[in-house]
Amino acid sequence: MHWKTDKVTGWGRALAATGNIARPETEAEIISAPSAPAAGNRRSYGDAPLNGGGQSLDMTRMDNILSFDRETGLAHVGAGMTIAAMARVFVPQGWIPAVMPGTGFATVGGAIGMDVHGKNHHGAGSFGQHVSAIHLATGGAVRRITPEDALLWRATIGGLGQTGVIISAELQLARCKGSVMVVTERRVENWAEHLAMLDASPATYCVGWIDATATGPNLGRGILEEAEVGRGLIPKAKATKAVPFDAPHLALSAPIVKVFNAAYYHRIPAHGRTVVRSMDSFFFPLDAIHDWNRLYGKRGFHQFQCVVPTDRADGLRQMLATISSSGLASPLAVLKRMGAGRAGFLSFPMEGYTLAVDFPNRDGAADLIRQLIGQTQDLGGRIYLAKDSLAAGPQIKSMYPEWPDWLAQVTAADPDHHLETDMTRRLDLRHNRNSQT
Amino acid sequence: MTETWIILGATSGMARPFIRSLAEAGHGIILCGRKTDEMSAQATDLEARGASGVAVMRLDMRDPASFDPIIERAKSTVGTLCCAVFVGSMPDQGAIDADASLVDGVIADSLTGPTRFLTLLAPVLAARGNGTIVGIGSVAGDRGRLGNYVYGAAKAGFAAYLSGLRNKLGRSGVHVMTVKPGPVDTPMTWGLGKMPFMISPDQVSADINAGLRKKRNVVYTAKIWRPIMFVIRSIPEPIFKKMSI
Numbered sequence: 001m002h003w004k005t006d007k008v009t010g011w012g013r014a015l016a017a018t019g020n021i022a023r024p025e026t027e028a029e030i031i032s033a034p035s036a037p038a039a040g041n042r043r044s045y046g047d048a049p050l051n052g053g054g055q056s057l058d059m060t061r062m063d064n065i066l067s068f069d070r071e072t073g074l075a076h077v078g079a080g081m082t083i084a085a086m087a088r089v090f091v092p093q094g095w096i097p098a099v100m101p102g103t104g105f106a107t108v109g110g111a112i113g114m115d116v117h118g119k120n121h122h123g124a125g126s127f128g129q130h131v132s133a134i135h136l137a138t139g140g141a142v143r144r145i146t147p148e149d150a151l152l153w154r155a156t157i158g159g160l161g162q163t164g165v166i167i168s169a170e171l172q173l174a175r176c177k178g179s180v181m182v183v184t185e186r187r188v189e190n191w192a193e194h195l196a197m198l199d200a201s202p203a204t205y206c207v208g209w210i211d212a213t214a215t216g217p218n219l220g221r222g223i224l225e226e227a228e229v230g231r232g233l234i235p236k237a238k239a240t241k242a243v244p245f246d247a248p249h250l251a252l253s254a255p256i257v258k259v260f261n262a263a264y265y266h267r268i269p270a271h272g273r274t275v276v277r278s279m280d281s282f283f284f285p286l287d288a289i290h291d292w293n294r295l296y297g298k299r300g301f302h303q304f305q306c307v308v309p310t311d312r313a314d315g316l317r318q319m320l321a322t323i324s325s326s327g328l329a330s331p332l333a334v335l336k337r338m339g340a341g342r343a344g345f346l347s348f349p350m351e352g353y354t355l356a357v358d359f360p361n362r363d364g365a366a367d368l369i370r371q372l373i374g375q376t377q378d379l380g381g382r383i384y385l386a387k388d389s390l391a392a393g394p395q396i397k398s399m400y401p402e403w404p405d406w407l408a409q410v411t412a413a414d415p416d417h418h419l420e421t422d423m424t425r426r427l428d429l430r431h432n433r434n435s436q437t
Numbered sequence: 438m439t440e441t442w443i444i445l446g447a448t449s450g451m452a453r454p455f456i457r458s459l460a461e462a463g464h465g466i467i468l469c470g471r472k473t474d475e476m477s478a479q480a481t482d483l484e485a486r487g488a489s490g491v492a493v494m495r496l497d498m499r500d501p502a503s504f505d506p507i508i509e510r511a512k513s514t515v516g517t518l519c520c521a522v523f524v525g526s527m528p529d530q531g532a533i534d535a536d537a538s539l540v541d542g543v544i545a546d547s548l549t550g551p552t553r554f555l556t557l558l559a560p561v562l563a564a565r566g567n568g569t570i571v572g573i574g575s576v577a578g579d580r581g582r583l584g585n586y587v588y589g590a591a592k593a594g595f596a597a598y599l600s601g602l603r604n605k606l607g608r609s610g611v612h613v614m615t616v617k618p619g620p621v622d623t624p625m626t627w628g629l630g631k632m633p634f635m636i637s638p639d640q641v642s643a644d645i646n647a648g649l650r651k652k653r654n655v656v657y658t659a660k661i662w663r664p665i666m667f668v669i670r671s672i673p674e675p676i677f678k679k680m681s682i
Contacts, residue, residue: 001624002624002627002628004627004628004630022627023448023624023627024622026475060449061624064478064479064481064482065481065482065485065486066478066481066482067485068485075485086460089461089485089486089487092487093487359563
């Protein structure tokens with residue numbers, strides 16, 4: 001196995017790290033290599049997949065299907081297999097990943113390490129809740145762990161890869177009766193209506209798109225998408241487009257964004273519509289444009305995603321008002337109703353509402369996000385570590401009350417701190433000490 | 438209609454996505470190569486992806502005795518038979534300069550082995566009057582260059598063979614497609630530094646499949662290599678011999 005020195009970034013491209021990276025093709029290569037943190041397609045936005053000055057493993061070629069039972073829908077797949085590949089392979093056979101995050105480029109290993117969620121979280125729970133076993137390289141051997149390994153299990157799922165390198169996982173897929181999505185899109189006029197419609201939706205998949213530039217009485221304006229898997233035929237998708245270069249900063253300037261958002265809103269008829277869409281275009285709307293993160297230019301962007309408890313929704317509205325009036329947010333924000341389902345000590349979900357907003361990395365954005373993180377903490381909410389690049393350690397530790405349980409497990413699994421990443425160092429997650437805020 | 442594909446060099450990093458695309462299209466696959474353990478794991482993967490039957494057969498390009506069972510197996514298949522040749526080896530040119538005996542292996546893996554195999558297989562396809570042969574050449578075969586000219590010589594020979602085979606089999610309804618990749622992001626190239634127009638094996642697979650749909654004769658992947666190699670071939674020898682590209 002060869003190593004190469006490379007500079008890589010998280011998906012937001014605001015943070016970068018130079019380190020030695022190897023890309024193993026076999027389990028044996030991983031076991032014989034020095035212990036190092038693993039990364040997949042680096043779809044986490046911040047520094048979770050980075051290890052500046054150290055070594056890391058690129059797991060993307062560990063993507064074999066190791067077994068698949070068509071009767072039960074139990075699939076054992078390599079950690080490097082992407083969610084989109086799973087959908088492509090298994091949906092025609094009647095099975096769908098029970099949880100799919102917003103990008104199909106995420107790998108199974110990453111989906112476990114972040115315990116990701118999808119548009120069906122309110123019903124299906126998190127990704128980790130559908131994992132039945134994990135093959136974990138830890139201490140020079142591969143160990144198969146299951147939910148019966150209660151503490152280690154909960155430290156591994158959503159555990160930022162700190163208990164070992166996830167080699168493969170056994171996943172319980174969900175039955176699906178078709179290969180297309182029947183999607184109902186409705187205009188939503190404001191915040192109150194948005195929450196009411198999210199609460200009332202009986203749909204399996206449900207998400208709200210918010211115009212993050214709308215203010216005043218229009219605050220929270222957007223589009224509600226509700227969807228079910230259906231049977232049908234649709235034209236074959238066009239070839240994906242790629243962003244060949246970093247866009248100039250101007251591309252996401254305020255006037256352009258405002259025009260875009262108005263057009264996006266008005267594309268839906270006033271009385272709504274039901275359309276049939278491909279699974280890819282519904283689940284992974286941005287994947288059709290490869291490297292869309294380059295639209296944010298060289299300086300990259302930050303994504304802020306928080307969840308707040310249901311009864312603190314009003315505080316979330318105030319946060320959105322702050323965001324909208326700042327003029328710093330990018331076109332589309334996402335609002336979702338979240339259920340309580342979570343599988344690990346550091347899993348993000350909690351019963352409530354989650355809001356995700358992109359901020360081009362320009363002056364004032366980082367300060368605003370830090371302020372929003374503080375407000376989230378005050379509301380008893382949480383920041384999503386898959387998105388974070390700006391939080392402070394004590395904030396995260398207070399948002400995740402089970403952090404000490406996680407720490408005990410990872411300390412035992414990786415006593416010499418070989419698996420630390422830029423994120424665990426920035427947030428000082430691997431130490432229990434009183435750091436200054 | 439489903440086909441049966443014989444893959445020579447099945448564990449090649451460049452071949453993997455293409456073989457998977459065959460499986461996802463529901464074709465039957467016969468994996469041939471030296472690493473039988475790795476191919477067994479691969480067979481499980483391909484069956485889960487929808488392949489209609491996957492077989493694993495030992496093949497060593499330097500041992501022609503290993504060819505016969507595969508040819509016999511090919512004869513026993515029903516329906517359209519196809520073959521993709523991914524075998525080849527590329528030791529460092531400096532290593533070859535230091536040990537001339539390495540030349541034989543390169544030529545066996547990239548030229549004489551596949552040529553001998555296809556010479557045995559061609560009549561089977563011709564008799565059926567259909568099928569496709571995909572041969573992986575290299576941009577290195579388009580002109581002998583400082584960095585890898587023994588490998589280039591083998592690939593040039595293979596490309597000439599494929600051209601002739603296309604000429605012959607075209608008459609009996611069998612299509613022969615030559616694929617010429619530039620640098621591909623495989624374990625072989627990982628860590629060798631930045632290479633021009635390097636593409637992923639996924640892209641190679643997409644280009645091969647597009648070429649098959651359009652019944653192309655020669656496919657460059659990435660496509661940019663066609664004009665680049667046109668220019669490189671056009672440089673007069675007196676100038677070219679002083680260049681190091």
